Amino acid sequence: MSKRVGIREVAAAAGVSVTTVSHSLSGGGQISDATRERVRSVAEGLNYAPNRLASGLRSKRSQIIGFVSDEISTTPYAGNVLLGAQEAAAANDQVLMVVNSNRNSRIEDRGIDALLQHSVDGIIYARMYHQAVKLPAALSGVPTVLLDASSDRTDLSSVVPDEEGAALTAMEHLLAAGHRRIGYLGNIDEIPATRGRLAGYRAALAAHGIPFDESLVTVGESMTAPGRDAASRVLALADRPTALFCFNDRMAMGAYQAAHLAGLEIPRDLSIVSIDNFEVLADALLPGLTSIALPHYEMGRWAIERLAAELAGEADSAPQQIQMPCPLVLRQSVGPPPR
Amino acid sequence: MSKRVGIREVAAAAGVSVTTVSHSLSGGGQISDATRERVRSVAEGLNYAPNRLASGLRSKRSQIIGFVSDEISTTPYAGNVLLGAQEAAAANDQVLMVVNSNRNSRIEDRGIDALLQHSVDGIIYARMYHQAVKLPAALSGVPTVLLDASSDRTDLSSVVPDEEGAALTAMEHLLAAGHRRIGYLGNIDEIPATRGRLAGYRAALAAHGIPFDESLVTVGESMTAPGRDAASRVLALADRPTALFCFNDRMAMGAYQAAHLAGLEIPRDLSIVSIDNFEVLADALLPGLTSIALPHYEMGRWAIERLAAELAGEADSAPQQIQMPCPLVLRQSVGPPPR
DNA sequence: CTGTTAGCGCCTTCAT
DNA sequence: ATGAAGGCGCTAACAG
Secondary structure, eight states, X not given: OOSOOOHHHHHHHHTSOHHHHHHHHHTOSOOOHHHHHHHHHHHHHTTOOOOHHXXXXXXXXXXXXXXXXXXXXXXXXXXXXXXXXXXXXXXXXXXXXXXXXXXXXXXXXXXXXXXXXXXXXXXXXXXXXXXXXXXXXXXXXXXXXXXXXXXXXXXXEEEEEOHHHHHHHHHHHHHHTTOOSEEEEXXXXXXXXXXXXXXXXXXXXXXXXXXXXXXXXXXXXXXXXXXXXHHHHHHTSTTOOSEEEESSHXXXXXXXXXXXXXXXXXXXXXXXXXXXXXXXXXXXXXXXXXXXEOOHHHHHHHHHHHHHHHHTTOTTOSOOEEEEOOXXXXXXXXOOOOO | OOOOOOHHHHHHHHTSOHHHHHHHHHSOSOOOHHHHHHHHHHHHHHTOOOOHHHHHHHHSOOOEEEEEESOTTTOTTHHHHHHHHHHHHHHTTOEXXXXXXXXXXXXXXXXXXHHHHTTOSEEXXXXXXXXXXXXXXXXXXXXXXXXXXXXXXXXXXXXXXOHHHHHHHHHHHHHHTTOOSEEEEEEOSSSHHHHHHHHHXXXXXXXXXXXXXXXXXXXXXXXXXXXXXXXXXXXXXXXXXXXXXXXXXXXXXXXXXXXXXXXXXXXXXXXXXXXXXXXXXXXXXXXXXXXXXOOHHHHHHHHHHHHHHHHTTOTTOSOOEEEEOOOEEOOSSOOXXXX
C-alpha cells in the first residue's frame, strides 16, 4: 500500500489548491471545465484514491450501508439477496457492511451498534424468509429498509414476495393443465408465507368454481421428510388428487419420494408445482421440478435503491411497502391429469 | 440518530481531559484504576459510542476487514464461510465489508479498490470452492489471507480443505463396512478437489492392498444429472461395485437416482458416501446420505484469526498454509456389502 | 498519572 | 472561478 497519495499531492501536481481538487473530483463547486478535466487527469495519473474515512468524517456520509441478516448460513438463497444488494450498492458507489445475528437479539444489537459506530448511512434489515418483525430500538432514527420482512410501521419501506400471487400463479398453471383436484402440501410455521400461500390456493380454487376440500390439504414442517409424510397421507386417499401444490421445494422433494413409494410416476400420475425455485433441488429432481421463483436478488436490489432514494431525500422518497411478483419457472413436473 | 455524544462530553462529565477518556476506554496509557472505572461508567451512562471513522483516520486502524468472494450467490454454503468469518471478526471487535465479483476480475478490482478506499485493515480473499488463484495486483502490500484458495506464494496464509484426507476418510468408512469393490464417481473440472479426492481414493485402495480398477471410475460434471449418467454406467457393469464414493452430494443424488432406475436399494444393494455434507440434500435423500463435511465455517473463522494475528504482528505471525480436516457425518447410506 | 497540543485527510464555509 | 482556513472526532506524542 505504501504511502497513498492524497488530495494535496494532486493539488501540488496540478498547480491548484486542495479546494479546487476537492470540487473538481466531487463535481461540486464552480470550477471551469478545463480545470476540472486537468485536475481529474492529474489525479488519475497519480493514482489518487480518496480516503473514505476522512471524507466520511467530514461530510457525514460514509457511503457504507449496513446489512443486518438473521441466518445467513442456513438459508441457501441468502447469497442472492446479498448479491442483489451488493451490486446495487456498488452502482451507487456504496459498500456493504454485513452483520448476522443467528436470530439472537443480543448479538443483533451488538452488530447494529458496530454498524452505527462505523457511521453507516443506512441499514438494510433483512430476514432470510418472509416474516413480520419488530424493529430493534437501536435502529430508531437510522434510515432503514426492511427486506423480506414487514412491520406495522408505515414510515418504513419494505419489500416482501407476493405470497398470495405466487400461489395463484402456481395454481393457475395446474388449472390450465386441466387439473381440478389439486392438493395443497402446506407448512405449519406461523409466518406470512403460510397464510399467503394458503390464501392463494383457496382463491385460485374459488376463481374456478372448485369447492375447497379440506381433505386435500395436509401440512407439516417445511422440510423434506415431513413433506414426504404429509404427501403420503393425501396420496393414500381413495380419491387422491391429480396434482399437488407444495409450500416449498423441500416439501416438494418429499412429495416426489412419497409418489415413488406409492408407485406413482411424475408427471404421468401426479403433477407437482412448488415455490422457491431452489435450483440445487429443482434442477436435480427427476423430472425437473416446476417451481415459482422468489425474487431474492431483486429484493436485494430494490432495498438498496429505496434506501438510496430516501437518503438522497428525493421527491419520491415517501416510504413504500411493496410485494414483489414471483415468476413461474417451468420444468417437467406438470402434465395433464391422468384420465 | 440525533447528535451522538463524543469523547469531549464524556471528558466534561467525568471532569477529566479527553486524553484521559481516550486512554481509559481503550485500555492504553497509565491511568489509575479508579479514574478508568469512573470514566467508563460515565461514558456508559452517557451512552457514549466511539466514532470509528475518526479513530480509524487517526490511528490507521479501521477495524474493518474486507471480504472478497467470487460467487456468493451460486454456492449454497457460502453463508457458512461468511458466518464463520463474521463471528470471528465480531469477537475481535472487527466488522466485515463484503464485496463479490461474480468471477469478473474487473468487478473484483473495483471492489478491492472500494475496500482500500475505506481503509480496510486486511482482506480475506475467498473462493467458494477450493481453487488455485493468482492474487490481484491491487492486493499487493495489503495483509491478505486466502480462504478456500491456494497460491504459489509462501508469504501468504491460506486455508483449504484436506481433499485427500477427506477422500481417505470416506473410503476408510466404506472399507470398514466390508466393501472391497468400490467405485468412484468423479468430476471433470480442473480444480484441486478433483486431483485430491481421486488421489485419496487410490491411496485408500492401495493401503488395503486392493488393486486400482479403472473400470470402476466414471466421471462427469459435478451435478446431479451427470452424476446420474455416470453412476448408471458403473452400475450396468456385470461385476458392479458394492459401494460408490462420490465427488460431492449433488453427484451422489444422481447416484441415488441411478440406483433407483437400476432397481437397486440403498444401502442394501449399494452403499454410498460422498463429500459436502450439504444438508439440504444429504438430510433430504432417502435414506440419509453419509457425507464428509467441508469445514466452511471453520475456514471462515481461521482466516479471520490468522489475519488478526498477522495484523497484530504476533510472534507466530509467520504465514501458514494449512489444510483443514474434514469430518465424516454419518447417516444411513452405508451398510455391509451384499453377499 | 493526567493534560496540552497537533494533526489524520478531507470538505465546507467564506472571502477573494 | 479559485483559494485560505477551520474543524469533523479521535489518538499519539510530549509535557507536566
